[in-house]
Amino acid sequence: MTIALNHFSAALVFSLFASIVFGITHRETTREMVRYGVRCFVTFLGGVLLAGWVMWVLKR
Amino acid sequence: MANSTTERSKAVGAGSVGAMSVIAPAVGWLIPGAGHMIQKRWIRGLLLFVSIVALFLIGLAMQGRIYKANGGDILDMLGFVGDIGAGALYLLTLAMDWGQGAIAFATADYGTKFMIVAGLLNFIAVADAYHIAIGKKQ
Numbered sequence: 630m631t632i633a634l635n636h637f638s639a640a641l642v643f644s645l646f647a648s649i650v651f652g653i654t655h656r657e658t659t660r661e662m663v664r665y666g667v668r669c670f671v672t673f674l675g676g677v678l679l680a681g682w683v684m685w686v687l688k689r
Numbered sequence: 690m691a692n693s694t695t696e697r698s699k700a701v702g703a704g705s706v707g708a709m710s711v712i713a714p715a716v717g718w719l720i721p722g723a724g725h726m727i728q729k730r731w732i733r734g735l736l737l738f739v740s741i742v743a744l745f746l747i748g749l750a751m752q753g754r755i756y757k758a759n760g761g762d763i764l765d766m767l768g769f770v771g772d773i774g775a776g777a778l779y780l781l782t783l784a785m786d787w788g789q790g791a792i793a794f795a796t797a798d799y800g801t802k803f804m805i806v807a808g809l810l811n812f813i814a815v816a817d818a819y820h821i822a823i824g825k826k827q
Contacts, residue, residue: 631794632750639799642747643806650810653733653753654817657827 651685717818724818745807753800754790774808
């Protein structure tokens with residue numbers, strides 16, 4: 630079985646699973662785990678979008 | 690008398706912590722999340738299992754490549770270090786001869802990285818299981 634994800638989908642999948650693991654392993658209480666996980670997810674995706682725009686500017 | 694009973698139960702408790710501090714990381718390496726589950730952190734263990742296994746399997750499905758121990762250059766060796774973190778998933782992939790990679794697919798490179806990251810995330814999960822076992826974390 631082959632999966633073909635586009636770049637953004639791959640980044641989304643990566644961010645989701647990495648954020649879940651980071652949230653669980655880096656915080657103590659459930660509430661803190663969820664908050665940190667969400668923060669990681671937003672940071673990952675934000676970073677991807679920012680990097681994409683920076684590369685677009687550089688290419689111009 | 691009471692002191693010896695207390696001391697005995699403390700020794701037994703310390704022994705359990707000692708054993709679990711070895712067993713939990715070992716089991717957690719082999720099966721992602723299992724180190725948490727054997728310490729009754731069921732939801733955390735299940736989420737870790739689903740996340741790490743899914744990342745690894747998606748990487749395989751994207752035609753990613755697995756690194757072997759006899760890799761030539763430093764990047765191959767680093768790739769192996771990442772991959773081996775996935776434990777039984779890595780061993781199964783080797784045994785079934787999966788993870789051959791496919792240069793023709795643009796996303797195969799992403800798949801390779803997914804598998805490496807899955808292994809590295811499992812190393813973090815193993816460390817977390819160890820901290821729970823020694824009482825450093827709830």
